Amino acid sequence: MKLLLCPICKSELTQCGNSLRCEKSHCFDLAREGYVNLLTGSKSGELIGDNADMARCRKNFLDKGYFQPLAERICEIINESNSRTVVDICCGEGYYTEYIKVNTGADIYGFDISKQMVRLAAKRRCGANFFVANMADIPLADSAADCAVHLFAPFCENEFARIIKSGGLLISVAPGRHHLHKLKEKLYDTPYENDEAPPELKGFTLIRTENVKAEIHLNSSEDIDALFRMTPYYYHTSQADKEKLTGLDSLDTQTDFFIRIYLKDIPQGLSYETYKTRN
Numbered sequence: 080m081k082l083l084l085c086p087i088c089k090s091e092l093t094q095c096g097n098s099l100r101c102e103k104s105h106c107f108d109l110a111r112e113g114y115v116n117l118l119t120g121s122k123s124g125e126l127i128g129d130n131a132d133m134a135r136c137r138k139n140f141l142d143k144g145y146f147q148p149l150a151e152r153i154c155e156i157i158n159e160s161n162s163r164t165v166v167d168i169c170c171g172e173g174y175y176t177e178y179i180k181v182n183t184g185a186d187i188y189g190f191d192i193s194k195q196m197v198r199l200a201a202k203r204r205c206g207a208n209f210f211v212a213n214m215a216d217i218p219l220a221d222s223a224a225d226c227a228v229h230l231f232a233p234f235c236e237n238e239f240a241r242i243i244k245s246g247g248l249l250i251s252v253a254p255g256r257h258h259l260h261k262l263k264e265k266l267y268d269t270p271y272e273n274d275e276a277p278p279e280l281k282g283f284t285l286i287r288t289e290n291v292k293a294e295i296h297l298n299s300s301e302d303i304d305a306l307f308r309m310t311p312y313y314y315h316t317s318q319a320d321k322e323k324l325t326g327l328d329s330l331d332t333q334t335d336f337f338i339r340i341y342l343k344d345i346p347q348g349l350s351y352e353t354y355k356t357r358n
């Protein structure tokens with residue numbers, strides 16, 4: 080965990096036994112599962128972010144491999160860029176973090192504001208460094224990362240720019256235009272398509288966008304329910320519409336992931352192909 084900073088005084092943290100300490104003697108214990116809680120103030124991550132139920136649901140669904148094509152493509156991009164230190168921003172329960180660790184061998188740091196999510200992530204024991212933190216104040220050194228991945232999560236571009244080295248990558252993923260459209264057709268009379276406009280991020284240049292698409296077949300009501308609960312639609316759908324999924328025990332739908340690759344501090348006009356040849 081050598082790149083972590085004390086969230087109170089911002090000096091380096093070093094491991095002493097089962098805790099991390101800074102030069103001013105601020106001390107943070109490693110939890111039994113191996114993660115460290117670096118969220119200060121409020122309820123220290125206990126009640127913030129996704130709860131234990133949402134975390135378990137997400138883990139059960141993702142571990143079945145339905146979104147594996149996305150995880151594979153992310154690893155290819157990381158390997159093509161020769162990134163050795165990777166940060167998984169808002170890592171959730173660690174499915175992608177583990178996949179990246181296993182398939183790239185990079186040093187990987189994953190954090191999330193939800194302690195429940197990070198606890199499940201750390202239980203994977205995959206060799207990644209997990210910590211609880213807020214992306215608005217990431218306890219990592221400046222330019223710590225060769226690459227950061229940011230999947231289905233909110234933005235905080237100033238902090239992302241601070242922790243990524245000059246010339247490093249930000250791989251950001253959002254639902255593509257047709258993501259889970261058949262699920263939405265079951266729920267809504269007029270399902271909408273997702274907006275794919277990539278946000279402009281100060282300090283970064285967008286060098287490539289691409290979609291990863293696949294057909295998935297869900298063959299149980301549990302998987303359909305878990306998928307629905309993982310989406311933002313779950314929180315914006317009326318009870319009457321939610322009930323349209325009752326009794327549904329199979330569903331064929333498309334996954335469509337929109338990947339945006341940004342480079343930090345690189346002038347406009349550099350293509351992804353040129354970038355790859357420089358690495």
Ligand SMILES: C[S@@+](CC[C@H](N)C(=O)[O-])C[C@H]1O[C@@H](n2cnc3c(N)ncnc32)[C@H](O)[C@@H]1O
Nearest residue numbers: 128129169170171191192193213214230231232
């Ligand atoms: C939709 S989930 C995505 C999780 C993971 N990236 C994945 O794709 O499985 C969004 C995650 O962002 C986390 N999150 C939301 N606001 C955050 C913040 N301010 N700092 C850190 N994590 C945050 C939530 O706790 C949740 O785990």
Ligand SMILES: [Zn+2]
Nearest residue numbers: 085088101105
């Ligand atoms: Zn300190």
